[in-house]
Amino acid sequence: MRYLVTLKVNAQPDGPPPADLMEAIFKLGQEATEAGALLDNSGLAPSSEGARVEVSGGRLTVSDGPFAEAKELISYALYEVRSKEEAVEWTTRFVKLHRDLWPGWEGESDVLRLFGPEDFAPPA
Amino acid sequence: MLYAGRMTVADSHRAVEAVWRIESARVIAALARMVNDIGLAEELAQDALVAALEEWPRKGVPDNPGAWLTLAAKHQALDQFRRRDTYQRKLQQIGRDMELRQESAEAELDEALDDHIGDDLLRLIFTACHPELPAEGRLALTLRLLGGLSTAEIARAFLVPEPTVGQRISRAKRTLADKRIPIELPPPAELPARLASLLEVIYLIFNEGYAATAGDDWIRPSLCQEAMRLGRVLVGLMPAEPEVHGLLALMEIQASRIPARTARDGSPILLLDQDRSRWDRLLVRRGLAALRRAEELGTLGPYGLQAAIAACHARALTPEATDWERMAALYRLLAHLTPSPIVELNRAVAVGMAYGPERGLEIADGLRDERALREYAHLPAVRGDLLAKLGRAEEAAAEFRRAAGLTRNVRERDLFLERAAALCR
Numbered sequence: 001m002r003y004l005v006t007l008k009v010n011a012q013p014d015g016p017p018p019a020d021l022m023e024a025i026f027k028l029g030q031e032a033t034e035a036g037a038l039l040d041n042s043g044l045a046p047s048s049e050g051a052r053v054e055v056s057g058g059r060l061t062v063s064d065g066p067f068a069e070a071k072e073l074i075s076y077a078l079y080e081v082r083s084k085e086e087a088v089e090w091t092t093r094f095v096k097l098h099r100d101l102w103p104g105w106e107g108e109s110d111v112l113r114l115f116g117p118e119d120f121a122p123p124a
Numbered sequence: 125m126l127y128a129g130r131m132t133v134a135d136s137h138r139a140v141e142a143v144w145r146i147e148s149a150r151v152i153a154a155l156a157r158m159v160n161d162i163g164l165a166e167e168l169a170q171d172a173l174v175a176a177l178e179e180w181p182r183k184g185v186p187d188n189p190g191a192w193l194t195l196a197a198k199h200q201a202l203d204q205f206r207r208r209d210t211y212q213r214k215l216q217q218i219g220r221d222m223e224l225r226q227e228s229a230e231a232e233l234d235e236a237l238d239d240h241i242g243d244d245l246l247r248l249i250f251t252a253c254h255p256e257l258p259a260e261g262r263l264a265l266t267l268r269l270l271g272g273l274s275t276a277e278i279a280r281a282f283l284v285p286e287p288t289v290g291q292r293i294s295r296a297k298r299t300l301a302d303k304r305i306p307i308e309l310p311p312p313a314e315l316p317a318r319l320a321s322l323l324e325v326i327y328l329i330f331n332e333g334y335a336a337t338a339g340d341d342w343i344r345p346s347l348c349q350e351a352m353r354l355g356r357v358l359v360g361l362m363p364a365e366p367e368v369h370g371l372l373a374l375m376e377i378q379a380s381r382i383p384a385r386t387a388r389d390g391s392p393i394l395l396l397d398q399d400r401s402r403w404d405r406l407l408v409r410r411g412l413a414a415l416r417r418a419e420e421l422g423t424l425g426p427y428g429l430q431a432a433i434a435a436c437h438a439r440a441l442t443p444e445a446t447d448w449e450r451m452a453a454l455y456r457l458l459a460h461l462t463p464s465p466i467v468e469l470n471r472a473v474a475v476g477m478a479y480g481p482e483r484g485l486e487i488a489d490g491l492r493d494e495r496a497l498r499e500y501a502h503l504p505a506v507r508g509d510l511l512a513k514l515g516r517a518e519e520a521a522a523e524f525r526r527a528a529g530l531t532r533n534v535r536e537r538d539l540f541l542e543r544a545a546a547l548c549r
Contacts, residue, residue, distance in 0.1 A: 034360030035146060036353035039406065078406075080349060085142030096187075117383040118345070 002039070002114040003079045003087035005094075008071040009107040021101040028097065032079070032090055041077035071108075078114075087111050136181035143180075144173055147190040148272040149357075153244035154194050156307050159201060162251060163297035166269060168204075172197035243309065245270075246361050251300065251307045253322040261296035262325045263332075264289050270357070271350050281347050282332065319362075323371050323427060326354050330375050334382075348379050359414070369418035370428030376411030377434040380404040391535045396443045408438045429458045433470075448478035465494040473506055481513040501530035505540060512547060521547040 032038035047065035054061050066072075077094075081087050091109045098105050148169060155165035172193045186192040252265040267273045267281075275293065279286040299305075310318035333347030355372035362368050384402035385393055415435055418428040433454045440446040455471035469491055476484020488507050497503045508523030524544035528537045 034357060036356035037146070039410065080353070082145060082346070082349070083138070083142055085138045086145055089139065089142045089146060092185075 001081060001083070001087075001118075002116060003081060003084070004112045004114055005077045005079065005087065005091050006073055006110045006112075007075045007077075007094075007107060008073050008109075009105070010071055011104070011106040013102070013104040018102055021097060024097045024101055025094070028093055029077075037079050037081050037086070037090060039078045039080050041075065043075045044073055047072060074107075084111070084113065087113075133181065137177060139185070140173075140177050140180050143176070143185060143189045144193075145272045147193055148173075149245060149248065149270045150190055151193045151197060152269055153248040155197050155201070156248055156251075157244050158198070160307060162248070162265075162269065162300055162307065163294075164201075165197075166297075168197040168200050169193065171200045175200075242361055245357070247307050247309055249322060249358070249361075250310055250318055251305065252296075253318075253325045254300065254305055255318070255321045256303055256305060257296045257299055258292075259325075259328065261292050261299070262321075263328060264292040265296045266325050266354070267329065267350065268293055270354060273350070281344055283344075319365065319367065322358075323367060326351050326358070327371060327375070327427070329354070330378075334378060345382070348375070348382070351375055352379060364421065366418040366421040366423070367425040367427050369414045369421065370425060370431050373411045373414035373418060373431035374427050374434060376407045376414060377431060377438050380407035380411060380438065391538070394539075395437060400441065403438070411435070412438065424457075426458065426462045429454055429461065433458070446477070448474050452478045465491050465497050466500075469497070469500075469503060469506055472510070476510050476513070481510040485510040485514065499530055501527045501536070501540070503527075504530065508540075508543065512543075517547045521545075 029038060029041060047067045050065040050067075052063050052065065052067060054063070077090075079087050079090060081090070088111055091111050095107075095109050098107065151172065152162075152165050152169045155168050156162050159165055159168070175196045176189075176193060180186070249266070249270060252269050253262050257265065263282075264278055267278050268275070273281075275289050276286050279289040282289070329347050330351035333345050333349075333351065352372065352375050355368070355375055358368050359372055380403045381395070381398060383404060384398040384400070385395075387393055411431065412435055415428070415431045418424060418431065424432060433451055436447050436451040436454070452471060452474040455467060455474050459467045459471060468487065472484045472487035472491070474484075475487055485507065488503070488510060491497055491503060494503075504523040505527040508520045508527060511517075511520035511523060521544040524540045524547070528540035528544065531537050531540065
């Protein structure tokens with residue numbers, strides 16, 4: 001099963017992330033890759049460099065970032081694992097690094113299952 | 125664990141099991157190095173799992189669960205050795221070693237895990253796939269030790285009774301112990317043969333799943349995922365071996381077709397008839413990248429070549445865009461490396477597409493006396509297809525009927541009979 005894990009930040013101290021954190025994230029990513037679990041991941045540039053295309057009340061609008069939300073989406077990861085709990089475990093390790101290595105940082109990860117061929121299996 | 129307060133007992137057990145799935149191979153591998161016995165290492169690791177199931181739901185998952193499990197298993201080992209007189213000698217040997225390190229055990233264990241873990245895992249994989257073991261024993265032991273699958277899960281995946289799998293595993297462990305097969309990396313001279321044996325096990329696991337991508341029990345197709353996971357683990361452990369990348373590429377490219385290869389009624393859809401928009405692009409992309417790495421590392425071996433052949437399909441947005449000439453050349457290389465009538469038959473198909481049905485038929489006709497293909501439905505099916513393209517409808521229909529008589533797959537038989545009927549219209 002594949003899971004998409006997003007990371008959103010609510011609050012973070014001024015300045016760049018600590019080098020320790022970046023190194024630990026890199027190491028965890030390597031470990032998850034070597035465990036065969038992490039298929040793809042990337043950090044995301046600030047939404048000020050992005051745009052939003054929206055339909056509302058039958059009207060299509062395109063607006064440039066930054067988006068108004070308090071929470072900024074800053075990265076994603078794509079895992080292939082055998083259970084939701086495994087995806088949650090990898091995600092917990094990832095979020096824990098932020099808690100332990102960047103005091104004052106607050107944020108959240110969503111763990112979402114991707115549909116796979118098993119969801120479209122022919123009826124037995 | 126952050127959300128422990130809201131978890132039920134069953135939830136927290138599943139969470140512990142997820143950690144187990146992630147960590148068990150490394151824990152067993154580290155223990156196997158210490159006690160020099162795979163069966164015992166697994167038992168000890170299982171004991172540690174039981175301890176974790178008891179303790180973690182109350183106290184939370186420790187920061188380094190892998191090290192926790194290994195340490196718990198180590199303590200179990202000490203206890204056991206102290207109790208059992210028969211293990212007196214082992215106790216002395218291992219106990220001395222352990223007591224020396226006892227003081228800073230945990231910190232040191234972290235370090236030991238980091239230092240040795242790659243080698244430990246490799247040693248464990250090579251031992252589980254040792255050529256002294258029968259193929260079915262290698263498969264079961266690999267899934268059990270490296271995949272963390274339970275005996276029941278393996279039994280379901282291979283459609284055999286649970287006790288049978290249990291026997292295969294215990295027999296394999298006994299063979300390893302009886303023959304005193306050391307848990308070590310193969311010496312350089314043996315590496316190519318031992319690596320081939322290991323890759324074969326992984327590809328067998330993959331094919332077992334690939335052959336079963338229809339039906340309602342997804343544990344069988346999930347063997348494909350498990351095999352790909354093992355392939356990815358192996359790529360991390362042996363990044364310089366082109367065939368390791370080649371096998372991963374082959375599995376990822378083949379698996380990319382899983383969403384497209386079965387119709388809603390369960391009947392198979394042939395590769396050229398598949399809706400390519402349903403191919404899994406992520407797997408295609410990863411598979412092609414793995415193939416590139418294999419090519420960069422040196423000459424392609426049998427897996428790399430098969431991956432390169434599969435890539436000819438994966439790169440083509442439509443069947444017409446397939447580079448058949450390249451594929452025919454790759455099949456020639458593959459036939460040279462691993463001569464087999466089945467490879468030759470596949471070459472006949474590629475040559476037929478690249479240079480015309482007549483040329484393909486020449487090759488296929490040369491295979492008619494092959495003993496190995498006497499009962500093989502695809503020989504008459506390929507000949508039927510080539511004959512049909514040459515306008516020799518009657519001969520073609522006869523070949524498809526022959527193919528229908530040979531196959532044991534009901535859906536495939538229907539497919540052949542349909543083609544025969546269409547030719548007679």
